Amino acid sequence: MKSTLPIAVAGASGRMGKMLIETILASSDATLVGALDIAQSPAIGQDAGATLGKQTGVVITADLGQGLTNARFLIDFTRPEGTMNHARYAAEHGIKMIIGTTGLSASEQAELKELSTRTAIVFAPNMSVGVNATFKLLELAAKILNQGYDIEVIEAHHKHKVDAPSGTALKMGEVIAKVQGKDLKEWAVMSREGHTGERQEGTIGFATIRGGDIVGDHTVLFAGDGERIEITHKSASRMSYAQGALRAARFLNQEATGFFDMQDVLGLNQL
Numbered sequence: 001m002k003s004t005l006p007i008a009v010a011g012a013s014g015r016m017g018k019m020l021i022e023t024i025l026a027s028s029d030a031t032l033v034g035a036l037d038i039a040q041s042p043a044i045g046q047d048a049g050a051t052l053g054k055q056t057g058v059v060i061t062a063d064l065g066q067g068l069t070n071a072r073f074l075i076d077f078t079r080p081e082g083t084m085n086h087a088r089y090a091a092e093h094g095i096k097m098i099i100g101t102t103g104l105s106a107s108e109q110a111e112l113k114e115l116s117t118r119t120a121i122v123f124a125p126n127m128s129v130g131v132n133a134t135f136k137l138l139e140l141a142a143k144i145l146n147q148g149y150d151i152e153v154i155e156a157h158h159k160h161k162v163d164a165p166s167g168t169a170l171k172m173g174e175v176i177a178k179v180q181g182k183d184l185k186e187w188a189v190m191s192r193e194g195h196t197g198e199r200q201e202g203t204i205g206f207a208t209i210r211g212g213d214i215v216g217d218h219t220v221l222f223a224g225d226g227e228r229i230e231i232t233h234k235s236a237s238r239m240s241y242a243q244g245a246l247r248a249a250r251f252l253n254q255e256a257t258g259f260f261d262m263q264d265v266l267g268l269n270q271l
Contacts, residue, residue, distance in 0.1 A: 004030075004253065005249050006030075006031050006033040008032075008073070008095075009032065009034070009036070009048070010082065010083070012036060016238055019242045023245075025056065027246060033058065035058050035061070036060070036064065036086070037061075038082070044062060045059060073095065073249045073252065074098070075098045077101055077241070079103070084108055097121045100245060118257065120255040120256060121258070122261065122264070125167025127242075128233075134218070135171065136268050137231055138172055139179050149223060149229075151204045152220070153172050154206075154218070155208055155219075156211070156216075157209070169206060170206075176204060187203050189205045215238060244262060247265055
């Protein structure tokens, strides 16, 4: 018997949405029961598996009531405005959410935490298991390399990505700053141009690359005198994000309410 996880996907016609649908259809313990997209999408009214050459019986819709009727879980990797609308609806109807949307403001994240008192939410800027293992490695590196090393976070993504730095890059900076007792907002350097003067000790620099079809590359450079340490994660496919999202859904299957991240899902907060 297939399915203990009836899942709907937001942004069903997008690159990530298609990958999520493909991953759900290939899963032995999940079923695609809903597919959402914006009203202007040319995919509205089409079968959610059409681009994969499959007939799922699930029609892509902009109507939340229609798209989420049979869903217990909603996976959302869309844009902040859409994600927040979906989250409010999900909280009202007891639908659990897995959110990989980036670019959410502090106030929007605070609202998600409030909504999680009524349903269970996993919110993470990156659902990849490998990336979340990298976060843990960065904690250790930041503890050891807390003196005499300049820190730079370099990220690269495809030309269609609309926010910068990436949510993953910012999370990397937050992980490092927290370990070193800093507020990232005060110590982050987001751009350099012109006569900048010498680097201020203790700052965390960010560099952004946009081009082609790069799925997602992230490197944290610890540059000391006479040596450099680099911790790098490279994504060759969105499949890792989709697999992580399904793992998050399995985790939420045991939770009624609460606000979680992938470190909770993977048990890394206990290490």
